[in-house]
Structure formats: C-alpha cells, structure tokens
Amino acid sequence: MKTVLFAGLYHETHSFLSDPTGLAAFKATAFNVGEAAIANNLGNGSPSDGFLSTALSRGWTVLPTIQMAAMPSGPVEDEAIRVFEGTFFEALEREAERIDGIFLILHGAMVSETSDDVEGQVLARIRAVLERKGLVVPVVGVLDLHANVSQAMVDNSTLLCAYRENPHTDARETAVRAAIHLDELMSGTDVVQVHRPTRYVLPPTGVGSMNEPMRSVLAAARRIEAADPDIAGINVMAGYAYSDIADCGFSFNCSTRGPVAIASAYLDELVEVLEANLAAGYPQENTLDEALRQADALPDGAGPILLIEPADNIGGGTPGDATDLLGPLLATGRSGIVAALNDPEAVEECRAAGIGSEITLRIGAKVDRHHGAPITFSGRVKNTTDGRFELELKNSHLASMIGTSADMGASAVVENEQAVILLTSKKMPPMDLGQLHSQGVRPEEARYVVVKAAVSHKDAYDPIARASFYVDTAGLCTSNLVRLPYRKLTGKRLSL
Structure with missing residues (x-):
C-alpha cells in the first residue's frame, strides 16, 4: 500500500490589481485543513477530486494536509502563505519517513507580497526537507494551463502536469493523469523534466485551445507524445499575462524517460510551431460601435449577441464591476440586454427595498478607477x-476552480424596459449558465448578453449565441498588453 501526502495551493495573481488577496479570500472559496481536504473535495468535480478518486480507487493511503484556493485577484498577502506553509510543512516533517509520494494541486501563477514565485518557493522548501532527511520521494504537481512556470518549479519537482484545454474542461482529468504518473514514479520509473521558456506574453484572448496558436502547438505536442514512448508528457503552458514577474509568459515542459537532448529538440520544434502561428495570439478587438454595426448586419436568427468584455475578465482577476461596455450600451437605447455586475452595495439596497420595489441605483465601477464610472x-x-x-x-x-457548487453571495436582479441585470456580492466568472438560470434570468431569450470573460465562457455561452463580438473597453485584463505598466518583463514580447 502506498502513502501519499496531499495539499493544494491555488491562485492566479493579477499584479496590477490594488486589492490584495488575504486569508479571508481563501476561506471564502476553499480552505480545508486535514480530513476536510478530502471530505470537501471528493466528488466535487475539481482537480482535487480527480486525485482523491484515483488514489482511493488504487488503495492508497492519503495524508491530507491543507488545501487552499481563492478567486483570481491581487497579490497574495504573506499571512496566507504562512498559514499554508505552517500546516503543510509541519505535516511533512512529521510524516516524511512514511510517505511514498507527494501530490500538489497548484496553479502556477501565484505571486505574493514578497515572492514572485510562490510555487517555486514551496517546491524548493519541500526538496530541502527531503534532502535533509536523506529521502527520495517523487513530487508531482498539477498546473493550470495559464501557469507562469519558473526553472525553480521544474528543478524542485519530479513531474508537472498541466491542463490541455482552454476553457479548462479537462482539469479533473489532468489530476487523474498526474496521479497515474505518480503511481509510476512510486513504482520506480525515472523521468527528467526539460523546461523551455519563451519571450512571448500572450493575452488570455489569444490562447483558447480551439484557436491558433494553441491549436497547432497542442496538436504537435500530442503527436510527439504518441510517436515517442519515452515521453511521459509535454506541457504547453500559455502563461498568465497579468503577472508582472520575470517568468511571465508562454513556456513548454517535457517529462522524458529517455535522452534529454531529444526532449530538448522536441521543445525546439514546438517553439517553431508557436512562432509560425503567433499572429493569431494577439487578436484585435472591436469598439462597441463596430460590434453593434456588425451585429445589426447579421441575418435574423435565434439566440443572443454576445458582447465579450475581456478587459473585465473576472476569471482573470478583475473586479467584475466594469461599466465601460454596459453604460454606453444602455445609452444607445437598445433593449433586451442581460448583464451581471459585482456590486455588494447595490445588492443591499435592493434587498432593503424588497422584491417588486421600484429603485434607482448607482451601479458598478466602485472597486478602483480602472473600470469605468458608476452608472x-x-x-x-x-x-x-x-x-x-x-x-x-x-x-x-x-x-x-471551485468544484460544482458556487456562491455569488447575496444577489439581486433588477430590470427595466432595456435590461435585466444580476447584481452579486462576490464576483463570479461567467463560465456556467446556472449563474443566471438560478436567479430567474434567461440569457437565451436576450438580444444582447454582456460577458465578462476572455475564453472561459465559451463552453457555456457559445451554444446559445447567434454571434459574439469581442469589445475593447477599459479594464486591467485588457488584451492590449502594452497599456499595462510592466516593470519586470525584460526581453519579453507583448505584441506583434
């Protein structure tokens, strides 16, 4: 019987957001210590569930330590890192001599107040503990496709396994695949990881797995894996553009049982594929006027027009309260609009007024000055x-990110002759129609739906849409990366 130490530390950090991510943000999303890390994840469809289900089906003993996750947001406060490390490393010190492996659910783009490479820092400390004790224990980590992978992360892990789909429909499946790799490693298989950073930083709108350049690069990686049995896996990591760190950007990672030189040559091939299709990774977006003109020219058909607002991509960390699209859209006088805004103050006003009440609100743009003005x-x-x-x-x-149960906090729906607006107390990425359906809102029946996302909405919203248009607006998840005040991306390329 094999014994595996299990932990999770998951956060996608937006360096330019003013609000830090504290311990309370983790407790609001996922904060599970000890056995709760099993009880609250098993069966919830998350990567943690993928690992736990595989481990239990194989008869492993899982030693849970701590599992933490928070919604994408600003730099993580050091207190939260200290809480994770205190619990995890106490367990590692205590259990090190009896474990056969370590399994970690990570993101790969986590930045704290004092560290640009939280995952690399944690992995390095794990390796130091094992070496001090004279132990050789495989360390396997699951990464998000948007990971900004450092050499330290690679050097201090045995095998990293990243999602392959964007939207991330394969997150649980990736954890299962990683657990199978861990089983092989605990049984004596040896692998070496080869890492290849690139100088390219692509916006989230440019890295959907069904579009170029990701489509061609992912296909090439799968062909290499199929042709060479020595290759345990190739990770194609799109990176997370809004982390202002030296390791930001597109990278590749290959785990091989064979010669390192051959694995390195494969990564050279993949860089060439990326560069051949790079132009598609920097998509051009419409003004709202351009998008509406194109929408007006469409033939009649069923389903709403999606107006995609990537600059306020909640799944990328922004506040979810931008008004730079909704305000001008309402000003056109058009009707049939459905939108969602994160605005706890407005929710409380609605709750105080009561269902059926007529109310005038100032909504949106209350978190910072980067996302428009209240309307x-x-x-x-x-x-x-x-x-x-x-x-x-x-x-x-x-x-x-959160499993199959979601919590937007206290919420309210307000409507007039133009629009139906969902107001929430906690920002919630528009990745599932249940968000609106649960509140009595039918986006399928709308003329226009404002979607605060880049790519992650597509599985939910594309099937109901007549057409979609990306709109260039104000916001800190802008696709036009040259607008952002980077300081640490020396030698990186932000545009064509």
Missing part, C-alpha cells in the same frame, strides 16, 4: 437570493 439604473427589483447555485456543466472551467 445610474432605475428599475424594479425582480428577485433576491443567497446567490448559491449548482453548475450545469460539471466539467466546466469554473469547476476546475
């Missing part, structure tokens, strides 16, 4: 709820 909206309070819902897509991008 006035007068309408009727249609609904108020606790904001909890079950995901309709059980393997969705959102499930990779």
Whole structure:
C-alpha cells in the first residue's frame, strides 16, 4: 500500500490589481485543513477530486494536509502563505519517513507580497526537507494551463502536469493523469523534466485551445507524445499575462524517460510551431460601435449577441464591476440586454427595498478607477437570493476552480424596459449558465448578453449565441498588453 501526502495551493495573481488577496479570500472559496481536504473535495468535480478518486480507487493511503484556493485577484498577502506553509510543512516533517509520494494541486501563477514565485518557493522548501532527511520521494504537481512556470518549479519537482484545454474542461482529468504518473514514479520509473521558456506574453484572448496558436502547438505536442514512448508528457503552458514577474509568459515542459537532448529538440520544434502561428495570439478587438454595426448586419436568427468584455475578465482577476461596455450600451437605447455586475452595495439596497420595489441605483465601477464610472439604473427589483447555485456543466472551467457548487453571495436582479441585470456580492466568472438560470434570468431569450470573460465562457455561452463580438473597453485584463505598466518583463514580447 502506498502513502501519499496531499495539499493544494491555488491562485492566479493579477499584479496590477490594488486589492490584495488575504486569508479571508481563501476561506471564502476553499480552505480545508486535514480530513476536510478530502471530505470537501471528493466528488466535487475539481482537480482535487480527480486525485482523491484515483488514489482511493488504487488503495492508497492519503495524508491530507491543507488545501487552499481563492478567486483570481491581487497579490497574495504573506499571512496566507504562512498559514499554508505552517500546516503543510509541519505535516511533512512529521510524516516524511512514511510517505511514498507527494501530490500538489497548484496553479502556477501565484505571486505574493514578497515572492514572485510562490510555487517555486514551496517546491524548493519541500526538496530541502527531503534532502535533509536523506529521502527520495517523487513530487508531482498539477498546473493550470495559464501557469507562469519558473526553472525553480521544474528543478524542485519530479513531474508537472498541466491542463490541455482552454476553457479548462479537462482539469479533473489532468489530476487523474498526474496521479497515474505518480503511481509510476512510486513504482520506480525515472523521468527528467526539460523546461523551455519563451519571450512571448500572450493575452488570455489569444490562447483558447480551439484557436491558433494553441491549436497547432497542442496538436504537435500530442503527436510527439504518441510517436515517442519515452515521453511521459509535454506541457504547453500559455502563461498568465497579468503577472508582472520575470517568468511571465508562454513556456513548454517535457517529462522524458529517455535522452534529454531529444526532449530538448522536441521543445525546439514546438517553439517553431508557436512562432509560425503567433499572429493569431494577439487578436484585435472591436469598439462597441463596430460590434453593434456588425451585429445589426447579421441575418435574423435565434439566440443572443454576445458582447465579450475581456478587459473585465473576472476569471482573470478583475473586479467584475466594469461599466465601460454596459453604460454606453444602455445609452444607445437598445433593449433586451442581460448583464451581471459585482456590486455588494447595490445588492443591499435592493434587498432593503424588497422584491417588486421600484429603485434607482448607482451601479458598478466602485472597486478602483480602472473600470469605468458608476452608472445610474432605475428599475424594479425582480428577485433576491443567497446567490448559491449548482453548475450545469460539471466539467466546466469554473469547476476546475471551485468544484460544482458556487456562491455569488447575496444577489439581486433588477430590470427595466432595456435590461435585466444580476447584481452579486462576490464576483463570479461567467463560465456556467446556472449563474443566471438560478436567479430567474434567461440569457437565451436576450438580444444582447454582456460577458465578462476572455475564453472561459465559451463552453457555456457559445451554444446559445447567434454571434459574439469581442469589445475593447477599459479594464486591467485588457488584451492590449502594452497599456499595462510592466516593470519586470525584460526581453519579453507583448505584441506583434
């Protein structure tokens, strides 16, 4: 019987957001210590569930330590890192001599107040503990496709295994695949990891797995794996563009049982494929006027027009309260609009007024000065709820972050002759239609749906849409990366 130490530390950090991510943000999303890390994850469709289900089916003894996750947001406060490290390393010191492996659910783009490479820091400390004790124990980590991978992460792990789909419909599956690799490593298989950073930083809108350049690069990686049995796996990591760190950007990683030189040559090939398709990784977006003109020219058809607002991509960390699209759209006088805004103050006003009340609100753009200005909206309070819902897509991008149960906090729906607006107390990425359906909102029946996302919405929203248009607006998840005040991306390329 094999014994595996298990932990999770998951956060995608946006360096330019002013609000830090404290311990409370983790406790609001996922904070499980000891046996709770099993009880609260097993069966929830997350990567943690993928590992735990595989481990238990193989008869392993799982020693849970701590599992923490928070929604994408600003730099993580050191207190949260200290809490994780205190619990995890106490368990590692205590259990090191009896474990056969270590399994970690990570993101790969986590930045704290004092560290640009939290995952590399944790992995280095794990290796130091094992070496001090004279132990050789495989360390396997699951990474998000948007990981900014450092050499320290590679040097101090045995095998890293990244998602292959964006949206992340394969997150749980990736953890299963990683657990199988861990089984092989615990049984004596040896692998070496080869890492290849690149100088390219691509916006989230440019790294969907069904579009170039990701489509060609991922296909080439799968061909190499199929042709060479020595290759345990190739990770194609798109990177997370909003982390202002030296390791930001697109990278490759190959785990091989064979010659390192051959693995390195494969990564050279993949860099060439990326460069041949690079132009598609920097997509051009419409102004709102351009998007509406194109929408007006479409033939009649069923389904809404999606107006995609990547600059306020909640899944990328922004506040979810930008008004730079919604305000001008309402000003056109158009109707049939559905939108969602994160605005706890407005929610409380609606709850105080009560369902059926007529109310005038100042909504949106309250977190910072980067996402527009508050707009006035007068309408009727249609609904108020606790904001909890079950995901309709059980393997969705959102499930990779939080499992299959979601909590938007206290929520309210307001409507007038132009629009139906969902107001939430906690920002929630638009990755599942259950978000709106649970609040009595039918996006399928709208003329226009404002979607605060880059790619992660596609599995949920594309099937109901007549067409979609990306709109260039104000916000810190802009696809035009040259607008952002980077300081640490020496030698990196942000545009064509």
